[in-house]
Amino acid sequence: MCGIVGIIGTEPVAERLVDALKRLEYRGYDSAGVATIHNHVLDRRRAKGKLKELEKRLHTEPLEGMIGIGHTRWATHGKPTEVNAHPHISGGVSVVHNGIIENFKTLRAELEADGYVFETETDTEVIAHLIAREMTRGAEPQQAVQTSLTHLEGAFALAVIFAGHEDLMIGARRGSPFAIGYGNDEEPGMYIGSDAIALAPFTNKISYLEDGDWVVLTKNSAAIYDEDGAEVSRKISLSQAGALIVDKGNHRHFMAKEIHEQPDVISRTLSHYIDLGAERVDFSELDIDFKTLPRLTVSACGTAYYAGLVGKYLIERWGGLPVDVDIASEFRYREPLMADGGAALFISQSGETADSLASLSYCKSKAQKIISIVNVQESSIARESDEVLPTLAGPEIGVASTKAFTCQLTVLAALAIHIGVQRGVINEALEKELVRSLVEVPRLISEVLSHESDIDDLSSQLSHAKDVLYLGRGVSFPIALEGALKLKEISYIHAEAYAAGELKHGPIALIDETMPVIVVAPEDDLFDKTISNMQEVAARGGRIIFISDADGEAAGCELSSMIKLPKAHTFVSPLISAIPVQLLAYYTAVHMGTDVDQPRNLAKSVTVE
Numbered sequence: 001m002c003g004i005v006g007i008i009g010t011e012p013v014a015e016r017l018v019d020a021l022k023r024l025e026y027r028g029y030d031s032a033g034v035a036t037i038h039n040h041v042l043d044r045r046r047a048k049g050k051l052k053e054l055e056k057r058l059h060t061e062p063l064e065g066m067i068g069i070g071h072t073r074w075a076t077h078g079k080p081t082e083v084n085a086h087p088h089i090s091g092g093v094s095v096v097h098n099g100i101i102e103n104f105k106t107l108r109a110e111l112e113a114d115g116y117v118f119e120t121e122t123d124t125e126v127i128a129h130l131i132a133r134e135m136t137r138g139a140e141p142q143q144a145v146q147t148s149l150t151h152l153e154g155a156f157a158l159a160v161i162f163a164g165h166e167d168l169m170i171g172a173r174r175g176s177p178f179a180i181g182y183g184n185d186e187e188p189g190m191y192i193g194s195d196a197i198a199l200a201p202f203t204n205k206i207s208y209l210e211d212g213d214w215v216v217l218t219k220n221s222a223a224i225y226d227e228d229g230a231e232v233s234r235k236i237s238l239s240q241a242g243a244l245i246v247d248k249g250n251h252r253h254f255m256a257k258e259i260h261e262q263p264d265v266i267s268r269t270l271s272h273y274i275d276l277g278a279e280r281v282d283f284s285e286l287d288i289d290f291k292t293l294p295r296l297t298v299s300a301c302g303t304a305y306y307a308g309l310v311g312k313y314l315i316e317r318w319g320g321l322p323v324d325v326d327i328a329s330e331f332r333y334r335e336p337l338m339a340d341g342g343a344a345l346f347i348s349q350s351g352e353t354a355d356s357l358a359s360l361s362y363c364k365s366k367a368q369k370i371i372s373i374v375n376v377q378e379s380s381i382a383r384e385s386d387e388v389l390p391t392l393a394g395p396e397i398g399v400a401s402t403k404a405f406t407c408q409l410t411v412l413a414a415l416a417i418h419i420g421v422q423r424g425v426i427n428e429a430l431e432k433e434l435v436r437s438l439v440e441v442p443r444l445i446s447e448v449l450s451h452e453s454d455i456d457d458l459s460s461q462l463s464h465a466k467d468v469l470y471l472g473r474g475v476s477f478p479i480a481l482e483g484a485l486k487l488k489e490i491s492y493i494h495a496e497a498y499a500a501g502e503l504k505h506g507p508i509a510l511i512d513e514t515m516p517v518i519v520v521a522p523e524d525d526l527f528d529k530t531i532s533n534m535q536e537v538a539a540r541g542g543r544i545i546f547i548s549d550a551d552g553e554a555a556g557c558e559l560s561s562m563i564k565l566p567k568a569h570t571f572v573s574p575l576i577s578a579i580p581v582q583l584l585a586y587y588t589a590v591h592m593g594t595d596v597d598q599p600r601n602l603a604k605s606v607t608v609e
């Protein structure tokens, strides 16, 4: 998703802006640009494609200036061309923007009627013209921005600079995240960015704009105002982002590195929620009475939604609490009825997903207690929650979520035990048994990873498929969904997942000898049912790839291949079977030569609807 940065300092900024943009690359983008002011003159460079194209442009046509803004664009309105790339300019005003201006068509028509000529297909250009129009009417920059903001509908973060003003930058936030970085005496300057990671090379003193806030920055000050124009103060804290190492280590891709980090990050997450000595879960800081809670409402998007589905199985089966799970983009407009005294749980790696954040606001307005499972502790979702359950996965850079997903499952499994204990359906002996099974997970995942070369071989065959079907039952159904999503997003092979029992209600018509069917079937109480569905596929010539801790003979039919999993307690089986589906997608994409870490069209942090 789009990334914005801005710097006012005492050194040339163009290169530093590009460095900051590189740290936002993981969000996904298809063009980039920077604008600076030097000797009162505003100038910009933009390029389609990756940041190296922008660097080439800056090499041949450098930009001077100690104030500037930069942007990575993930196209929403208009193709990813150089003309549509930010920063946009009108008169002496230059703007970068993340988010969507929903009423841009109306504003565009109005501005065109006023004689403004649009160069781009973007929604952002209206912002530049609106501010420029206010200034031609005599407003000072601050007043021009404040008035223009009142015309904008939608969710956005934006930054504006003005020709002739080398010590002034104005930013605003409505919905999309916006961090402010504060320089120090040795290196004076002020910084803005879509997240603290972008600003980590410059400063760790960070504050965040709240919804509706806007800020007037100079090299050594930041005056923050709320929606009504009243000056407000926002807490400055020391961000941990700088300490987070963002490199690939010995791996070819971030995704490979992140898959391999899973034993470590799951151990780290477990140690946060488990008293290892006592073999008990520890949620002493979580102030929710699950004994009296009528229901838990979960919403999330994509992979995090699938984690929510696994959570539903775990919390209902082991914790004895009814759970509803929704896709956040559906939930937010469904106006669901919410029980008095209820609680809503949001699951998100980035903590910035626009639909999840909007669902959270809805639940807040219905007086629900808000719990979140988030990976980015400084994120908007974390900050808006009453109770935060962190996943300690570290920064996830690969667009396809892997370690954040299994850490989400880890927290959900531990939470299911806690809920079961509070509701009196898990006794001490069972709690210890389940905790022991969780503690085994990192070792079992390492065992699966040690056989990755077999999955690599198998993936070379899979890379020739046009379509792939994934099947699973019970808690393995969301893992099948996750497997299909991973394959689609990074290899671009069409994949679908079905609950195995649903097969004969339609999708079985797809089966022929060209169709790989990946069956996720740990030996649990639904194993026999899944096996019969698998045999129905085999009888119709489907090429079965069997993922199970059972022996191959248990399949009772011809298998094209098998990925043998180590024996695990059924409680933790989704955590183990998630690994081979990640590896299958990863190696298939590698065989196909796609851009694994930044697949086409995708953004890491989806901050627009």
Ligand code: F6R
Pocket (backbone or CB within 6 Å): 301, 302, 303, 304, 305, 347, 348, 349, 350, 351, 352, 353, 356, 399, 400, 401, 402, 485, 486, 489, 604, 605, 606
């Ligand atoms: C898929 C993937 C996405 C995200 C989804 C939600 O690999 O990563 O489906 O899970 O966009 O993002 P977060 O978890 O940041 O809310």
